[in-house]
Amino acid sequence: xxxxxxxxxSVSLDGFATGEGQSLEAPFGHAGERLHEWMFATRxxxxxxxxxxxxxxxxxxxxxxxxxxxxxxIMGAGKFGYPGWHENPDWKGPWGSNPPFHxxxxxxxxxxxxxxxxxxxxxxxxxxASPAEALETAREAAGGQDVRIGGGPTxxxxxxxxGLIDHLHIVVVPILLGRGVRLWDGLEGLEKxxxxxxxxxxxxVTHVTFTRAGL
Amino acid sequence: xxxxxxxxxSVSLDGFATGEGQSLEAPFGHAGERLHEWMFATRxxxxxxxxxxxxxxxxxxxxxxxxxxxxxxIMGAGKFGYPGWHENPDWKGPWGSNPPFHxxxxxxxxxxxxxxxxxxxxxxxxxxASPAEALETAREAAGGQDVRIGGGPTxxxxxxxxGLIDHLHIVVVPILLGRGVRLWDGLEGLEKxxxxxxxxxxxxVTHVTFTRAGL
Numbered sequence: 066x067x068x069x070x071x072x073x074x075s076v077s078l079d080g081f082a083t084g085e086g087q088s089l090e091a092p093f094g095h096a097g098e099r100l101h102e103w104m105f106a107t108r109x110x111x112x113x114x115x116x117x118x119x120x121x122x123x124x125x126x127x128x129x130x131x132x133x134x135x136x137x138x139i140m141g142a143g144k145f146g147y148p149g150w151h152e153n154p155d156w157k158g159p160w161g162s163n164p165p166f167h168x169x170x171x172x173x174x175x176x177x178x179x180x181x182x183x184x185x186x187x188x189x190x191x192x193x194a195s196p197a198e199a200l201e202t203a204r205e206a207a208g209g210q211d212v213r214i215g216g217g218p219t220x221x222x223x224x225x226x227x228g229l230i231d232h233l234h235i236v237v238v239p240i241l242l243g244r245g246v247r248l249w250d251g252l253e254g255l256e257k258x259x260x261x262x263x264x265x266x267x268x269x270v271t272h273v274t275f276t277r278a279g280l
Numbered sequence: 281x282x283x284x285x286x287x288x289x290s291v292s293l294d295g296f297a298t299g300e301g302q303s304l305e306a307p308f309g310h311a312g313e314r315l316h317e318w319m320f321a322t323r324x325x326x327x328x329x330x331x332x333x334x335x336x337x338x339x340x341x342x343x344x345x346x347x348x349x350x351x352x353x354i355m356g357a358g359k360f361g362y363p364g365w366h367e368n369p370d371w372k373g374p375w376g377s378n379p380p381f382h383x384x385x386x387x388x389x390x391x392x393x394x395x396x397x398x399x400x401x402x403x404x405x406x407x408x409a410s411p412a413e414a415l416e417t418a419r420e421a422a423g424g425q426d427v428r429i430g431g432g433p434t435x436x437x438x439x440x441x442x443g444l445i446d447h448l449h450i451v452v453v454p455i456l457l458g459r460g461v462r463l464w465d466g467l468e469g470l471e472k473x474x475x476x477x478x479x480x481x482x483x484x485v486t487h488v489t490f491t492r493a494g495l
Contacts, residue, residue: 078452078488079464080295237293237452239476239488243468249294253458261454263486265478271486273293273454 067204068211068231068280071221072131074248075100075236075270081245082218089147092159094245100238103268104128113165123266127234136207138166139199141220142174145189151176158189169206171199173220196220196227218248225252233259233275282419283426283446283495286436287346289463290315290451290485296460297433304362307374309460315453318483319343328380338481342449351422353381354414356435357389360404366391373404384421386414388435411435411442433463440467448474448490 076082077100084096093100104110109128111119119125142151150156151174158164167186177191190206192199203212214224224230235248259275266272291297292315299311308315319325324343326334334340357366365371366389373379382401392406405421407414418427429439439445450463474490481487 078295079462079467080293237478237486239471239478241464241467241470243466247294249456251458252294252456255456256454261484263452263454263480263484265480265486269476269478271452271478271480 066280067136067207067209069200069214069224069229070135070211070232070234071214071216071224071230072234073104073128073236074216074218074221074234075104075238076218076248077238077240077242077245079241079243080247080249081242082216082221082248084242084245087143087148089159092147096242096245099240099242103236103238103266103270106268120268123264123272124268124270127272130234131213132167134211135168135213136210137168137203138170138213138215139203139220140170140172140215141217142172142176143217143219144215145172145174151178154178157181157183163187169203170215171203171206173199196224196229200224200229218246222248222250222252225255228258230275231277231280235273235275237271237273239269239271281495282351282422282424284415284429284439284444285350285426285447285449286429286431286439286445287449288319288343288451289431289433289436289449290319290453291433291463292453292455292457292460294456294458295462295464296457297431297436297463299457299460302358302363304374307362311457311460314455314457318451318453318481318485321483335483338479338487339483339485342487345449346428347382349426350383350428351425352383352418353385353428353430354418354435355385355387355430356432357387357391358432358434359430360387360389366393369393372396372398378402384418385430386418386421388414411439411444415439415444433461437463437465437467440470443473445490446492446495450488450490452486452488454484454486 084094086094107125108119108121109125163184164187169188172191174191175193177193181189262274264272299309301309322340323334323336324340378399379402384403386405389406390408392408396404477489479487
């Protein structure tokens with residue numbers, strides 16, 4: 066069975082998954098790196114930065130689910146770049162020539178463009194589609210594997226509201242951002258359809274996983 | 281040293297400390313008992329309901345800090361009753377003749393009335409005061425002990441914004457209420473002044489404590 070999975074969306078205690086004032090230089094706005102310090106303290110996170118060391122406990126283990134069993138990703142237009150990237154015909158995302166996805170990636174945008182094949186197995190496809198249509202398209206490309214719903218928060222919220230998410234992993238970071246994009250708006254009662262687990266770790270964050278009941 | 285302490289304010293994952301539509305019959309509005317099920321599953325919580333049994337672990341232990349070392353409470357007008365209670369001269373709060381406070385309790389209200397002495401050591405005083413003034417008054421009454429900042433969420437937020445809270449214990453309950461009174465609005469960067477600890481427990485909630493740095 067091919068699941069739709071959200072892996073490690075970090076959320077502040079006041080519910081913001083990104084800050085205010087996002088730009089190419091500040092993809093998380095005024096939040097800076099504060100939502101992701103826990104990640105860059107792990108071995109997995111440090112390897113992303115090509116640095117040695119890092120913690121090897123539960124934070125690290127759960128991060129390693131990022132690629133596991135994933136055959137395609139869907140991401141929102143905001144995650145693919147910066148406000149206005151669709152006006153730049155040369156823009157190929159912020160991850161360089163060998164992006165960390167290594168699968169087809171479907172970018173939801175009202176400005177589709179031809180697909181871009183990158184090194185390492187990542188191909189960006191640009192589609193203007195509803196969440197359900199996008200998931201169907203990504204599932205076909207995933208060859209029976211799971212589809213990662215990659216964020217940002219607005220598209221994750223849309224997929225949750227449409228009842229499309231089978232597994233949601235969010236990371237509550239005990240900071241108060243005060244402003245930005247809220248993950249949870251309009252999702253009253255979401256927990257009723259899921260088995261929910263909360264586990265805090267020594268880094269200070271709390272992993273909350275929602276797994277669809279009966280899966 | 282007399283601390284200003286908040287003990288066990290339950291907050292949904294989307295940041296609401298009470299629901300919408302509060303009334304005498306539904307003090308937490310549409311949230312009902314969902315924010316406090318974890319509490320009524322403990323020995324301490326069950327004893328409040330005059331029932332036996334309950335869990336005896338960390339949830340229970342942290343609840344038992346409620347009276348420990350407390351010499352007075354300050355509560356908001358909303359907690360003392362229902363919308364419009366100040367128009368009822370006979371209203372003595374929703375806790376019956378022997379309220380669970382057993383200390384002086386200062387009710388913040390724009391409609392002060394004479395103090396009411398209850399059984400068991402609780403006396404309700406009604407004051408129209410700023411957070412700082414109320415805390416000074418309550419500290420005098422506390423005889424060197426701590427002052428509990430009792431809620432609801434609006435007054436806790438006011439005391440936090442004024443920098444008056446030394447110890448904040450909130451309980452994140454993994455439900456999405458969608459609407460109600462938010463605890464965290466306007467508190468950007470609060471964590472900078474505190475040491476923060478997050479501990480999830482088998483009941484599924486996460487205790488987050490903010491203790492003023494250097495205390």
